[in-house]
Amino acid sequence: xxxxxxxxxxxxxxxxxxxxxxxxxxxxxxxxxxxxxxxxxxxxxxxxxxxxxxxxxxxxxxxxxxxxxxxxxxxxxxxxxxxxxxxxxxxxxxxxxxxxxxxxxxxxxxxxxxxxxxxxxxxxxxxxxxxxxxxxxxxxxxxxxxxxxxxxxxxxxxxxxxxxxxxxxxxxxxxxxxxxxxxxxxxxxxxxxxxxxxxxxxxxxxxxxxxxxxxxxxxxxxxxxxxxxxxxxxxxxxxxxxxxxxxxxxxxxxxxxxxxxxxxxxxxxxxxxxxxxxxxxxxxxxxxxxxxxxxxxxxxxxxxxxxxxxxxxxxxxxxxxxxxxxxxxxxxxxxxxxxxxxxxxxxxxxxxxxxxxxxxxxxxxxxxxxxxxxxxxxxxxxxxxxxxxxxxxx
Amino acid sequence: xxxxxxxxxxxxxxxxxxxxxxxxxxxxxxxxxxxxxxxxxxxxxxxxxxxxxxxxxxxxxxxxxxxxxxxxxxxxxxxxxxxxxxxxxx
Numbered sequence: 001x002x003x004x005x006x007x008x009x010x011x012x013x014x015x016x017x018x019x020x021x022x023x024x025x026x027x028x029x030x031x032x033x034x035x036x037x038x039x040x041x042x043x044x045x046x047x048x049x050x051x052x053x054x055x056x057x058x059x060x061x062x063x064x065x066x067x068x069x070x071x072x073x074x075x076x077x078x079x080x081x082x083x084x085x086x087x088x089x090x091x092x093x094x095x096x097x098x099x100x101x102x103x104x105x106x107x108x109x110x111x112x113x114x115x116x117x118x119x120x121x122x123x124x125x126x127x128x129x130x131x132x133x134x135x136x137x138x139x140x141x142x143x144x145x146x147x148x149x150x151x152x153x154x155x156x157x158x159x160x161x162x163x164x165x166x167x168x169x170x171x172x173x174x175x176x177x178x179x180x181x182x183x184x185x186x187x188x189x190x191x192x193x194x195x196x197x198x199x200x201x202x203x204x205x206x207x208x209x210x211x212x213x214x215x216x217x218x219x220x221x222x223x224x225x226x227x228x229x230x231x232x233x234x235x236x237x238x239x240x241x242x243x244x245x246x247x248x249x250x251x252x253x254x255x256x257x258x259x260x261x262x263x264x265x266x267x268x269x270x271x272x273x274x275x276x277x278x279x280x281x282x283x284x285x286x287x288x289x290x291x292x293x294x295x296x297x298x299x300x301x302x303x304x305x306x307x308x309x310x311x312x313x314x315x316x317x318x319x320x321x322x323x324x325x326x327x328x329x330x331x332x333x334x335x336x337x338x339x340x341x342x343x344x345x346x347x348x349x350x351x352x353x354x355x356x357x358x359x360x361x362x363x364x365x366x367x368x369x370x371x372x373x374x375x376x377x378x379x380x381x382x383x384x385x386x387x388x389x390x391x392x393x394x
Numbered sequence: 395x396x397x398x399x400x401x402x403x404x405x406x407x408x409x410x411x412x413x414x415x416x417x418x419x420x421x422x423x424x425x426x427x428x429x430x431x432x433x434x435x436x437x438x439x440x441x442x443x444x445x446x447x448x449x450x451x452x453x454x455x456x457x458x459x460x461x462x463x464x465x466x467x468x469x470x471x472x473x474x475x476x477x478x479x480x481x482x483x484x
Contacts, residue, residue: 162484248484255482273481276402280481296480300449304403304438304479313483351412355399357456357476
């Protein structure tokens with residue numbers, strides 16, 4: 001008479017070497033390859049940190065990809081309770097020749113009962129999988145990167161020329177929370193470049209208009225509106241808790257104030273500025289690279305710092321620069337690529353040229369050379385001749 | 395002659411050019427030659443004591459001259475100087 005399934009499992013378990021979760025926990029990271037052979041829904045509900053997922057049905061075809069071809073490699077297999085992992089260990093040993101395979105006693109159930117850590121991966125809804133499918137296909141973003149975007153909080157300073165394209169693309173990319181700071185209303189003269197607003201919203205608060213466009217593109221995004229001007233009295237309260245700040249403000253005092261506050265709180269800033277046909281872009285990541293003051297210790301006098309309102313700007317230029325900002329935000333959030341830290345990118349649209357300059361940390365920088373806790377409220381946003389500058393700038 | 399890339403705010407002072415050529419063996423000498431050719435740039439670049447204004451960044455190729463030898467940094471014939479004031483437009 002043929003043996004029952006239960007008897008086969010018992011027999012196989014008796015032939016397979018088992019390992020206790022305590023030993024697995026102790027040796028994790030010491031060259032052991034940990035394989036989870038459960039199905040995808042079980043994996044998605046939680047798995048051991050550092051484990052690789054090879055469902056039992058794909059064991060023979062995928063094990064070399066996960067554990068390598070070296071038959072001496074130490075491999076620990078687990079499942080829910082220790083049965084499927086024993087069968088899988090048996091297969092690896094007897095059929096594939098892996099000599100050093102163990103099955104974890106009691107599976108992830110016992111692991112959890114013992115209080116060891118479990119990773120629960122972020123899962124996407126079917127609609128999100130479709131919406132972000134082109135991101136999921138890029139290895140540098142993938143499910144993990146998309147999950148980071150969905151959990152991220154990005155603050156946009158200004159829903160104007162730079163803020164418009166940045167907001168639209170970050171919304172489309174699935175940034176979970178977009179804060180928008182702007183105290184202005186939509187004006188007809190904005191519409192040549194501020195593409196988040198529309199003709200029928202002239203006179204509407206820019207934060208409300210921006211929210212409408214963002215939500216229309218992607219209802220996943222939580223929009224937080226600040227209809228105010230950023231100043232020393234409200235900056236800490238507004239920016240705290242954001243992962244990245246996108247600086248598109250149109251004046252120097254706010255740029256210096258923002259720099260000092262973000263260095264204090266350790267928040268990276270993706271900064272761009274535009275005028276005429278020229279744009280500048282850099283990422284100021286506190287203590288990993290220079291800050292805005294390292295680059296520009298003092299602002300230029302008003303006659304050397306005309307505004308777009310006074311001197312004009314090519315309508316598509318903030319589009320170009322804003323989307324470079326949005327790209328840097330996505331990179332910072334997902335960890336993909338090399339962010340523009342310690343580098344300044346200049347774009348000159350008439351000649352269609354990009355120039356990259358090095359930006360060094362200033363060891364004497366009055367703000368970022370200090371311990372962040374030593375940056376006092378009264379120092380923030382101040383620079384030499386501040387009062388004269390602001391008086392001249394009106 | 396070194397090439398100087400002129401920022402938008404200084405272009406009216408150099409006849410609207412984006413790039414001009416100037417001669418000199420150091421950054422200071424090249425900038426002074428620029429100021430002689432285009433006197434309107436002098437006040438924008440230099441303070442009353444002859445030192446470079448703090449709000450003007452100057453790069454030799456891609457490196458800030460502040461981390462080199464400042465105005466004494468040597469300049470070759472094929473080098474490019476970039477004059478860069480901060481911009482705040484958004």
